[in-house]
Amino acid sequence: MASPVRVVITGAAGQIGYSLVQMVCRGDVFGPTTGVIVHLLDIPPMLEALGGLVMELEDCAFPLLKGVVATADVQQAFSDVDAAFLVGAMPRREGMERKDLLSANVKIFKAQGQALDQYAKKSVKILVVGNPANTNAAICSKYAPSIPKENFTAMTRLDQNRACAQIAKRLNKSAEQVKNVIIWGNHSSTQFPDASAGIICDDSSCQKVVDAIKDEAYLNGDFITTVQKRGQAVIQARKLSSAMSAAKAACDHMRDWWFGTKAGEFVSMGVISDGSYGAAKDVIFSFPVEIKDGQWKIHQGLSLTPFAQEKIKITSDELVEEKEAALTVCQD
Ligand code: NAI
DSSP: OEEEEEEEEETTTSHHHHHHHHHHHHTTTTOTTEEEEEEEEOOGGGHHHHHHHHHHHHHHTOTTEEEEEEESOHHHHHTTOSEEEEOOSOOOOTTOOHHHHHHHHHHHHHHHHHHHHHHSOTTOEEEEOSSSHHHHHHHHHHTOTTSOGGGEEEOOHHHHHHHHHHHHHHHTOOGGGEESOEEEBOSSTTOEEEOTTOEEEOSSOEEEHHHHHOOHHHHTTHHHHHHHTHHHHHHHHHSSOOOHHHHHHHHHHHHHHHHOOOTTOOEEEEEEOOSGGGOOTTSEEEEEEEEETTEEEEOOOOOOOHHHHHHHHHHHHHHHHHHHHHHHHHHO
């Protein structure tokens, strides 16, 4: 068996944490033969609940679980970690806008960036889930200058999974048959879900999603708004934000980063922008990426219609604004 991977999950006592930790311990992320030592971080008032989670983890008797560190101390939580799921933050409640969350949450990610900088391995792969995820990732990176910028990513995989599921449902197929449907920009209502490079495959062949759906008005209309508003729809129904699906998406993101994407396939990740496809530089922008040997690369060469260019500009402008607001909050 390979040596165990040290994985920190912040906000472990929360609802995403509850689903995520068992997926990680089951081998869904680092593979079925790699042991894991999980570091579970939450805030002091949640330590009792975290203790309950530790009991449950023991009772699961996961063969791959080689150790648990449950703590409210960032030094303990981040020491020597190989992978970080930064989930802990205040979640959006019904009627709350993402902007309200920004002030509260970016300060958490400033402090955690500083802690990662001091205590984590320099090769640590960081996935920010807590909202506003893209901007939190940008702040975290800014305050962790000794860790490469490429190691900070934000989660738009849930949006991608939602988009694939919508296409699959309409075509009466399964979601894993739908590939290369992507999310551009921010994990917010300005995100641009884009099926124009998407394909749908069965055992023997693949077809373009646009040719299978044959409904441009849907793909440029209801498809986009359904995916953009899916988070709100789940909150309205559950009175809580998406949790199981968010944990599954976090696992998908980290697993693909760890093991790579298949030839000819790309996935959506919020990564540091180099200005590709007209996006603003230096924000954490969701692009189509290919991954090999643990390194992501923006997939180039997709053609963008004027419609797509406009959508990318809207979400890019929002990210620039959000980052400026976050930097102001951090200087206070
Ligand atoms: P939750 O409220 O159930 O859990 C959050 C946990 O974080 C709580 O246990 C809380 O005590 C903890 N926490 C707060 N401040 C912390 C800190 N400074 N250090 C460590 N832990 C801290 O929330 P839930 O549902 O698990 O969601 C977590 C975050 O994920 C929210 O920000 C939510 O908006 C976001 N989210 C992001 C998605 C995405 O696609 N990027 C999808 C769904 C949720």
